[in-house]
Amino acid sequence: xxxxxxxxxxxxxxxxxxxxxxxxxxxxxxxxxxxxxxxxxxxxxxxxxxxxxxxxxxxxxxxxxxxxxxxxxxxxxxxxxxxxxxxxxxxxxxxxxxxxxxxxxxxxxxxxxxxxxxxxxxxxxxxxxxxxxxxxxxxxxxxxxxxxxxxxxxxxxxxxxxxxxxxxxxxxxxxxxxxxxxxxxxxxxxxxxxxxxxxxxxxxxxxxxxxxxxxxxxxxxxxxxxxxxxxxxxxxxxxxxxxxxxxxxxxxxxxxxxxxxxxxxxxxxxxxxxxxxxxxxxxxxxxxxxxxxxxxxxxxxxxxxxxxxxxxxxxxxxxxxxxxxxxxxxxxxxxxxxxxxxxxxxxxxxxxxxxxxxxxxxxxxxxxxxxxxxxxxxxxxxxxxxxxxxxxxxxxxxxxxxxxxxxxxxxxxxxxxxxxxxxxxxxxxxxxxxxxxxxxxxxxxxxxxxxxxxxxxxxxx
Amino acid sequence: xxxxxxxxxxxxxxxxxxxxxxxxxxxxxxxxxxxxxxxxxxxxxxxxxxxxxxxxxxxxxxxxxxxxxxxxxxxxxxxxxxxxxxxxxxxxxxxxxxxxxxxxxxxxxxxxxxxxxxxxxxxxxxxxxxxxxxxxxxxxxxxxxxxxxxxxxxxxxxxxxxxxxxxxxxxxxxxxxxxxxxxxxxxxxxxxxxxxxxxxxxxxxxxxxxxxxxxxxxxxxxxxxxxxxxxxxxxxxxxxxxxxxxxxxxxxxxxxxxxxxxxxxxxxxxxxxxxxxxxxxxxxxx
Numbered sequence: 001x002x003x004x005x006x007x008x009x010x011x012x013x014x015x016x017x018x019x020x021x022x023x024x025x026x027x028x029x030x031x032x033x034x035x036x037x038x039x040x041x042x043x044x045x046x047x048x049x050x051x052x053x054x055x056x057x058x059x060x061x062x063x064x065x066x067x068x069x070x071x072x073x074x075x076x077x078x079x080x081x082x083x084x085x086x087x088x089x090x091x092x093x094x095x096x097x098x099x100x101x102x103x104x105x106x107x108x109x110x111x112x113x114x115x116x117x118x119x120x121x122x123x124x125x126x127x128x129x130x131x132x133x134x135x136x137x138x139x140x141x142x143x144x145x146x147x148x149x150x151x152x153x154x155x156x157x158x159x160x161x162x163x164x165x166x167x168x169x170x171x172x173x174x175x176x177x178x179x180x181x182x183x184x185x186x187x188x189x190x191x192x193x194x195x196x197x198x199x200x201x202x203x204x205x206x207x208x209x210x211x212x213x214x215x216x217x218x219x220x221x222x223x224x225x226x227x228x229x230x231x232x233x234x235x236x237x238x239x240x241x242x243x244x245x246x247x248x249x250x251x252x253x254x255x256x257x258x259x260x261x262x263x264x265x266x267x268x269x270x271x272x273x274x275x276x277x278x279x280x281x282x283x284x285x286x287x288x289x290x291x292x293x294x295x296x297x298x299x300x301x302x303x304x305x306x307x308x309x310x311x312x313x314x315x316x317x318x319x320x321x322x323x324x325x326x327x328x329x330x331x332x333x334x335x336x337x338x339x340x341x342x343x344x345x346x347x348x349x350x351x352x353x354x355x356x357x358x359x360x361x362x363x364x365x366x367x368x369x370x371x372x373x374x375x376x377x378x379x380x381x382x383x384x385x386x387x388x389x390x391x392x393x394x395x396x397x398x399x400x401x402x403x404x405x406x407x408x409x410x411x412x413x414x415x416x417x418x419x420x421x422x423x424x425x426x427x428x429x430x431x432x433x434x435x436x437x438x439x440x441x442x443x444x445x446x447x448x449x450x451x452x453x454x455x456x457x458x459x460x461x
Numbered sequence: 462x463x464x465x466x467x468x469x470x471x472x473x474x475x476x477x478x479x480x481x482x483x484x485x486x487x488x489x490x491x492x493x494x495x496x497x498x499x500x501x502x503x504x505x506x507x508x509x510x511x512x513x514x515x516x517x518x519x520x521x522x523x524x525x526x527x528x529x530x531x532x533x534x535x536x537x538x539x540x541x542x543x544x545x546x547x548x549x550x551x552x553x554x555x556x557x558x559x560x561x562x563x564x565x566x567x568x569x570x571x572x573x574x575x576x577x578x579x580x581x582x583x584x585x586x587x588x589x590x591x592x593x594x595x596x597x598x599x600x601x602x603x604x605x606x607x608x609x610x611x612x613x614x615x616x617x618x619x620x621x622x623x624x625x626x627x628x629x630x631x632x633x634x635x636x637x638x639x640x641x642x643x644x645x646x647x648x649x650x651x652x653x654x655x656x657x658x659x660x661x662x663x664x665x666x667x668x669x670x671x672x673x674x675x676x677x678x679x680x681x682x683x684x685x686x687x688x689x690x691x692x693x694x695x696x697x698x699x700x701x702x703x704x705x706x707x708x709x710x711x712x713x714x715x716x717x718x719x720x721x722x723x724x725x726x727x728x729x730x731x732x733x734x735x736x737x738x739x740x741x742x743x744x745x746x747x
Contacts, residue, residue, distance in 0.1 A: 101711055104504055125503065210590075274589075275606040276694055284590045415503075419713040430696045433608055452713070459500050459508040 046141045046351060047344035053085035055349040057114040060093045060103070062334065063169070068092055070369035078356045086349040096122065096334065097418070107131055114341055114350045117168060119334045121417035123157060124239065126337050127164050128415070128460075133338045136162040138351040148376050149358070152328075155407030157335050159240060165335035166354050169372040171298040172329045172405075173224055173278075174398055175319055179312035181209050181291045193320040194225075194261040197292060201270040204291045212270035214290035215262070216280030217428050219421030220332055221294055223411055225258045228320045230327035233412035244414055245453060250446035257321045259431060259438040266432050273432045276425050282306075294318065296332065297398040298371045304392065315397040317404075328405030333372060364388075371395070373402060416456050420449045497720035505716040515721035524697060525705070525722070532681065532701040535616050539680040542620030544672060547627025552661065554628075555635045565632070572625030580689035583618050587690075608698040611691050615699050618690070619683050627672055634668035635661070670741050674734060681730055702726050 063071045075090040093099035096119035106112030107129075118126050126132055135157075139146055146154070146163065153167040177190065185207035191197045201212045215221070226233050231254040234244035249255040265271035274280045278296060285293035286306035295303065300315075307313055318329050336357070338350050356362060363374040364382035379385055380399075389395055414420055424445055431441040497515055499507035519525045550568040554561060571579070586592050587604040595601060604614050638661065646656050662669075684703050687693065693700035693708065700708075702722060710719035 097712065107504075273603065273606055273695075275603070276692065280606075283588060287590045289590050416713070422708070422712070426694065426697060429694055433696055435696060455500065455715075456503070459502045 045344045045347070046138060047348040049084055049348060049352065052345050052349045052352070055085070055345045056087045056089060057346050057349045057353065058112065059088050059090045059353070060099055060113040060116040061090060062093060062096045062099045062117055062119075064092060067169070067370045070366060073369075074357065074362055074366065077362075078353060082352065082356065084349070084352060086352055088349075088353050100125070103131075114339055114346050115353065116337050116339060117334045118165070118337050120156060120332055120411075121414070121421065123164065123335070124243075124413040124415045124417065127159060127413075128243075131339055132164070133340045133347060134162050134164050135166045135336075135338065135354075136164070138338060138347070138354070139163065142351060142355075144355070148360075148378055150373065150375060150377060150402065151407060152402050152405050152410075153331055153373065153375055155410040156331050158407075158410075159413065165337045166358060167331075167375050168334060168336045168357060169298075169366075169370065170331045170333040170335075170375065171296045171372055172331055172398060172402055173221060173294055173296055173318045174401060175292060175294055175316045176285060176303060177292045177314045177316060178209070178285070178288065178290075179314040181207055181311070182314070184208060185291075190314065190316045191292075191319065192317065193323040193325065194265060195322045197319060198261075198265055198268065198270060201265070201268060205270075209291040210289035211272055211284065212290065213265060213292040213294075214274045214281030214284035215265070215271045215294060216274055216278055216282075217276045217425050217432070218278045218280070219424045220278060222255075222258060222424050222428070223421075224318055224329055225321060226254045227330045227409045227411055228318065228327040229254050229257060229325045230409065234414055238411065239413040240410075243457065244412065245457065246450045247420075247446050247453075250442050255442045255445060256438055259428065259441055261321050262428065263431060263438060273429070276429065297373070297395065298333070300371050300392060300394055300398075304394075313394060315394040317397065317401045328409035329401060330405075330409055330411030331373075331402075373398070414453070415460070416449070416452045419452055423448045423452075493720045493723050495720075496716050497724050499717050501714075501716040503714045505710075505714070507717070511717070515717050516725070519718065519721055519725065524700070527697055528700050528702050528705045528722075531612060531697070531699060532703075535612060535619075535683070535699075535701050536677060536680040538613070538616035539619045539623060539683065540673070540676045542617060543623035543676055543680075544627055544669075546620060546624035547672070548631050548665075550624065550628045551631035551635055552657070554632065565628075568628045569625050571622045572629065574622065574625075576619070576622055576683070576685035577689055579618065579622055580686040583614070583686075584690055587614060605690055606695050608695050611695055612699050615687055615690055618686055619680065622686070623676060623679060627676065630668055630672045631665065634665045637668075638664035670737070674737055677733060677737075678730060681726065 059075070061068075061071055071090060075088050079087055091113075093102055096117075099116065100118060100122055103112065103116060103118075138144075149167070150170075153170045154163055156170075157163055157165050157167055175190075181204060182190070185200070185203040187200050187203060191200055197213060204212050223233060226249055231252045232238045232248045233254075235246050235248045236242040236244050238244070238248075262271070266273065274284060279299070281290065281293040282295055282299060282303060283306075284290040285295075286303055288307075288310055304313060320327065336354055338347065338354070341347070357366075358375050360374075360376050360378040360382055361384075363376045363379035364385040366372060367374040367379060368384050368388040374380060374385060389399075427436075427441045427445045427448075430436050431438065436444070496505075496507055498510060498512055500509040500511055500515075502508045550564075554565045554568060584605070586594050589595055589601065589603040589606075592604075594604065602610060604610050642660055642664075643656060646660060651659070682703055683701065684707065687699055687701060687704045688707070691699040693704050703726070706719045706722045706726070709715045709722065
């Protein structure tokens with residue numbers, strides 16, 4: 001008997017370790033957290049620029065690799081050159097999801113950062129978090145001229161006429177194509193829609209393409225296809241007039257259009273399932289297997305490097321669904337959020353640093369190093385920018401595409417966007433694997449996302 | 462007087478370890494059970510009491526039932542594969558021969574490889590267009606994106622990763638078996654196969670039992686390779702419970718549901734472990 005008890009205890013302790021792995025992080029206690037229902041706070045005061053000498057601020061970012069090095073260079077430059085005595089302490093906090101999770105834990109106790117980089121689909125969460133000072137407050141406090149900021153970039157982060165956060169690393173998706181294959185197939189007009197891609201599919205396959213299009217299953221692309229149709233993702237004005245209560249893509253037909261066209265390409269063998277994620281289709285393209293792929297503008301350098309001159313890489317606008325559609329692209333990437341630390345000096349220092357980051361000079365450097373858009377229009381006059389565009393003429397497509405879009409296609413705001421994106425991907429995947437048809441997939445997406453929105457709105461009132 | 466002191470004193474010695482357990486095990490454990498009874502807000506704070514609602518929702522959800530099924534298949538492959546591989550390699554290396562150091566290092570190596578880095582290497586190897594697996598086999602299979610193959614790929618990788626530590630356990634176990642037993646068996650005219658089943662396996666049974674328990678728990682906890690290789694896809698065919706917990710907690714911010722899944726996972730492993738301790742009494746000879 002005694003042995004049995006010992007055995008039971010032993011078993012319990014061993015397995016309890018399992019739980020604690022997760023439980024340890026869920027110990028989010030209510031104490032000290034500001035009420036999350038309070039919307040944007042705007043009573044934060046900013047000190048004068050002359051008062052901030054010796055102030056140290058912390059900047060959390062999610063840029064690894066080459067992009068991280070570019071950030072470090074910019075931060076070092078600011079620390080060396082700013083005449084106000086501000087020191088910025090930049091910390092890499094892992095990917096966007098990780099960084100946001102850390103921020104949540106940090107907010108419960110003491111603020112961890114003064115400035116934080118958050119991905120675009122975290123916008124709604126941050127806006128309602130009650131932790132932030134809207135960028136607009138800082139802009140107004142300093143009478144800063146915002147007309148220099150690309151309107152189609154700031155549109156995404158503008159809610160109720162207020163710029164919530166400063167766009168920093170923004171990208172749009174574009175279409176990459178293999179010019180040599182297009183020439184071999186005798187295609188002179190680059191297709192501008194999924195429909196048009198389907199029409200040249202046989203020509204490309206005949207000219208030796210392994211597959212017509214390597215199209216990764218990526219929620220962001222799905223959102224872009226909706227914007228390209230000029231339709232809305234969610235209700236309440238895409239979640240911008242008021243928090244969205246349900247998706248709109250099922251009723252306005254946007255999702256069905258996308259999935260029908262996608263499935264058609266897949267059924268004809270033009271666009272096989274290459275997996276999930278924005279990068280899933282890139283390897284096939286770089287290896288010279290697929291004739292077309294979709295990817296972020298920020299992938300341009302990587303693609304050119306991988307292709308390494310094996311063939312000529314062409315770029316074109318992100319495709320529409322039907323060639324008759326009218327719409328634009330929205331942006332992805334991340335923006336900078338100022339956190340409310342009840343310290344006017346730190347706030348001022350943060351603002352000075354943000355101003356430095358979006359200055360034409362910094363932005364031209366940032367663009368050349370990373371392939372993200374220059375946030376400031378004037379960056380396009382910088383020599384660094386001009387050199388870069390001469391070296392990578394393909395980037396011109398991205399700039400033109402952004403300018404051709406309109407703020408009204410800025411895309412949706414949704415509190416549960418990360419989850420919605422994953423749901424969309426899963427359902428598309430099941431559809432391509434032949435487990436369900438278009439209507440079922442759209443229905444499942446809507447049901448699942450609406451349920452999550454409802455639950456979120458219920459517990460986060 | 463003295464006897465009373467003897468009764469109290471031992472408990473003081475337990476305090477340090479109990480404190481550590483309390484902070485890292487008992488508190489999170491209780492908290493997880495508590496949270497599993499609530500709907501939580503985006504900060505993970507309990508907001509609305511739903512009783513067993515989270516559990517009811519889970520058990521009626523097709524996605525969670527799929528997770529249970531996937532986890533079970535995954536664990537079976539990983540445990541059997543990992544232990545077989547560890548056992549075979551340990552037996553092979555039990556005899557001295559030239560180059561043994563090289564082989565035993567190679568077989569124990571998976572132990573030293575982090576699951577995430579191994580996953581990244583496998584990701585490239587299994588890539589349909591540029592991966593070496595398809596090139597060598599002359600196939601065109603999209604290993605990680607085909608619902609039919611994805612789970613097996615992840616499971617086999619995990620089995621291989623776990624085989625390193627199993628190799629070590631079994632090698633130690635083999636070293637403990639008295640050489641003279643084998644000599645006597647040889648004198649009696651036993652063949653190699655007979656010796657393996659009648660001497661080696663029974664001799665290994667205590668360590669075998671321990672390895673089995675550890676392997677099962679480890680298999681249930683596998684995470685890094687799934688996050689990197691498949692993210693639970695395609696079509697949720699690799700969405701094991703631990704990954705599903707991670708998604709719900711740190712991605713969807715539904716700590717209530719994630720906690721309920723953790724508790725269910727705890728109960729499952731608890732039951733399996735208890736059953737095994739039962740069997741231990743019958744099957745293990747010390």
